[in-house]
Amino acid sequence: MPRKLWQVKLTCPHADCSRQPLTSAGLHQKIRQVVGVGSVYFMASEYLACKTCKRKVISWSHGIVSQLDIGHRVQFPCILTSKLACDMEVATLMRQRGLGNSSSQVQRKLRERHAELWLQKTVQYLTDCKGMASAVKSGLILPLTFEEAPPMPVVPKHRWLMQVYAQDVLQRLEEIKASITSQYGRILKMDSTKKVARKLAGSSYGTCTWATNVGNEYGQVVISVLTASEGFGLGPMIEGLVKRYRVAGVAPPEVLYVDRDCCGNTLLRRQFEEWEQMSIRLDIWHFMRRIAVGCTTDSHQLYATFMSRLSHCIFMWDEDDLKALKLAKQAEMEADRRRPSEADVMRRISRSELAYIAEEQHVGRGRLRF
Secondary structure (H helix, E strand, C coil), X not given: CHHHHHCXXXXXXXXXXXXXXXXXXXXXXXXXXXXXXXXEEEECCEEEEECCCXXXXXXCCHHHHCCCCHHHHCCCCEEECCCCEEEHHHHHHCCCCCCCCCHHHHHHHHHHHHHHHHHHHHHHHHHHHHHHHHHHHCCCCCCCCCCCCCCCCCCCCHHHHHHHHHHHHHHCHHHHHHHHCCCCCCEEEEEEECHHHHCCCHHHCCCCCEEEEEECCCCCEEEEEEECCCCCCCHHHHHHHHHHHHHHCCCCCXXXXXXXCCCCCCHHHHHCCCCCCCEEEECHHHHHHHHHXXXXXXXXXXXXXXXXXXXXXXXXXXXXXXXXXXXXXXXXXXXXXXXXCHHHHHHHCCHHHHHHHHXXXXXXXXXECC
């Protein structure tokens, strides 16, 4: 009830009403059931009327909530759907979605939490009933009839949670756009793939065949575009990327790794003419593939061994980082009352630890040897 509680000045949200002020018109006759993390509660609202167009608006509608300042808007507790409403704490659980945090997993956790709290309240109610029954038996109070404990409210299915998640994303669309378009980097990588285009469904299916992505040294996607063919129609994407750096006042990237058109006065070089100091280089994986094509194929039995040896010929570990990792692993083994040799220390170093060093080299002071 923003107008009744905070005395906020609100205007009519209809486009043909020229933003006339709204007045209170009593309480709304219906209440909304809100699904929370552990229980279900109900939310009431007020009616707001426009003196000009004579139409009424419920204060929980999006046209009213969007008029509030950020301090009052964040106090709106839920996201409304057609019948139910979802508490913001539940919607927050859906934001970091992954393999272990799917909508089905969140629904099972909610159902378990609701069942646990419902059981606690039911036990408390039955305990109170037992005390009242003892008082009736002792003649302290008149006989009375106890009602059965109410059943546990049904927790909605995971598909409803997905609808809530979609509405939550739409409400934060501007914030998400700002977060995505604020990613930069000094080392960029541009590559194309068909896998994303194959996942399109509905009316958009078959409208494109390639997805071109530009990422930075941290693995973040800076910009992406869908095209009809590989390398075609990338001009607007490149113009937008260059403009983003220029408007934000960020220094242009130092290197751009690509899978083709890296040498000479190519079309790609001309499209990045504003970034004259940026070097365009061939990605190392495609560099290795070009070497392999000249001597073998990927169906050869020793192809994996050949590519592994070729990788060792190209890359080298940073001596300082590798030495620090060896000392840390040696100290860890000595804490277990062992005296390891250098060979033992190297055998105990896992691939994930070496991969972390490789990532630090790529971001920081990594070196390549040709």
